[in-house]
Amino acid sequence: MSISPLRIGVWAPVHGPRAAWQDPAEPFDASWPHNRDTVLEAEALGYDATLVAQHTVNPHLPEKDQIEAWTAAAALAALTRRIEIIAAIKPYLYHPVVLAKMALQIENISNGRFAFNLVNAWNRAEFEKAGIPFGAHDARYAYGREWLGVVERLVSGESVTHAGESFRISDYKLSPASPVRARPRIYLGGESEPARALAADLSDVFFINGQPLEDVKAMIADLAARPRRGAPLAYGLAAFVIARETQQEAEDEYHRLLALAAKDAPAKQEQAARTDPNVVMIRTFAKSVRVGTNGGTAAGLVGSYDQVAERMQAFHRAGIELFMLQFQPLRSELRRFAEHVFPRLGRPATGTPAAVASPRATRIG
Numbered sequence: 001m002s003i004s005p006l007r008i009g010v011w012a013p014v015h016g017p018r019a020a021w022q023d024p025a026e027p028f029d030a031s032w033p034h035n036r037d038t039v040l041e042a043e044a045l046g047y048d049a050t051l052v053a054q055h056t057v058n059p060h061l062p063e064k065d066q067i068e069a070w071t072a073a074a075a076l077a078a079l080t081r082r083i084e085i086i087a088a089i090k091p092y093l094y095h096p097v098v099l100a101k102m103a104l105q106i107e108n109i110s111n112g113r114f115a116f117n118l119v120n121a122w123n124r125a126e127f128e129k130a131g132i133p134f135g136a137h138d139a140r141y142a143y144g145r146e147w148l149g150v151v152e153r154l155v156s157g158e159s160v161t162h163a164g165e166s167f168r169i170s171d172y173k174l175s176p177a178s179p180v181r182a183r184p185r186i187y188l189g190g191e192s193e194p195a196r197a198l199a200a201d202l203s204d205v206f207f208i209n210g211q212p213l214e215d216v217k218a219m220i221a222d223l224a225a226r227p228r229r230g231a232p233l234a235y236g237l238a239a240f241v242i243a244r245e246t247q248q249e250a251e252d253e254y255h256r257l258l259a260l261a262a263k264d265a266p267a268k269q270e271q272a273a274r275t276d277p278n279v280v281m282i283r284t285f286a287k288s289v290r291v292g293t294n295g296g297t298a299a300g301l302v303g304s305y306d307q308v309a310e311r312m313q314a315f316h317r318a319g320i321e322l323f324m325l326q327f328q329p330l331r332s333e334l335r336r337f338a339e340h341v342f343p344r345l346g347r348p349a350t351g352t353p354a355a356v357a358s359p360r361a362t363r364i365g
């Protein structure tokens with residue numbers, strides 16, 4: 001398997017902190033200024049990508065703030081110069097023609113730095129309270145497959161005529177297409193069999209929830225063995241990082257966050273009641289104690305700077321090209337990682353204020 005250079009991204013704080021919601025070191029903040037400033041700083045530090053998760057209502061604390069993913073992604077596209085902006089999308093929420101048009105607009109605003117991440121939803125309340133149908137697990141993927149097939153052709157600039165189970169589209173062509181490439185990049189995040197099949201058929205990058213190296217290797221082997229047209233599938237990994245000078249310091253911080261996260265247990269129970277029990281990723285989450293969302297620390301990126309860098313290199317050798325990282329407190333840890341772990345990954349150390357003024361000047365293709 002040929003693996004592209006390692007890329008590093010950060011989750012935008014769309015619904016506040018990722019590890020614990022009652023942390024004196026990280027007051028709850030899901031505001032636009034916090035999201036904007038985080039992504040701008042990440043870009044200045046040399047991070048390669050940001051992931052803007054999509055939720056119309058905060059999925060953890062429904063009464064708290066939540067950033068709207070697509071309008072925020074458009075604004076981020078206008079404000080940044082280099083970083084890849086990946087916005088998640090749940091097919092039931094937008095007609096494919098409307099979404100494809102939005103994707104191409106952000107692709108144009110960003111001059112070819114936009115990507116979307118198809119995610120097939122787990123939070124029943126987000127849909128049912130709005131009166132939007134929430135199909136059974138595999139029915140959601142059948143809908144998502146038809147939806148993505150249409151979107152992929154539209155964002156490629158094709159004239160689309162389609163008569164399927166859910167959509168009837170005739171002679172529809174969107175303009176302008178991407179100014180610099182065939183189409184925006186397509187990610188897919190999900191673990192079930194229909195998610196894997198759809199990723200192999202129609203996506204460019206399969207996004208994996210944080211989990212141990214051996215499990216990630218098995219998942220990559222499964223995906224890589226599937227028939228596919230075009231370029232080989234690439235792989236991304238979500239992970240929560242706690243990196244310190246020593247392993248002991250990192251573990252102490254892990255236990256601080258774990259103790260704080262325990263205070264969120266009542267809200268997590270309510271969240272579990274809103275979750276579709278057939279979602280496969282929750283079985284993965286149940287296998288480990290961890291902090292962070294989407295697998296969080298289950299990927300094992302808790303340790304000394306050397307250990308974290310070595311483990312990331314091992315994931316990279318296994319096929320992971322993009323790490324989508326979570327930190328808490330977000331901004332200071334983002335800088336710490338850029339200062340101490342970047343150089344151990346063969347990148348310039350950029351976490352110091354002087355270095356931030358001269359970010360790496362590369363573009364994504």
Ligand SMILES: Cc1cc2nc3c(=O)[nH]c(=O)nc-3n(C[C@H](O)[C@H](O)[C@H](O)COP(=O)(O)O)c2cc1C
Nearest residue numbers: 053054088119120121189190191192195279280281
């Ligand atoms: C990297 C990644 C990002 C995700 N982002 C979102 C998101 O923004 N919104 C959301 O509702 N679900 C998100 N999900 C969860 C997926 O929507 C999906 O519910 C989940 O993977 C369950 O599907 P499965 O049964 O195929 O595992 C994400 C999953 C992954 C792996």
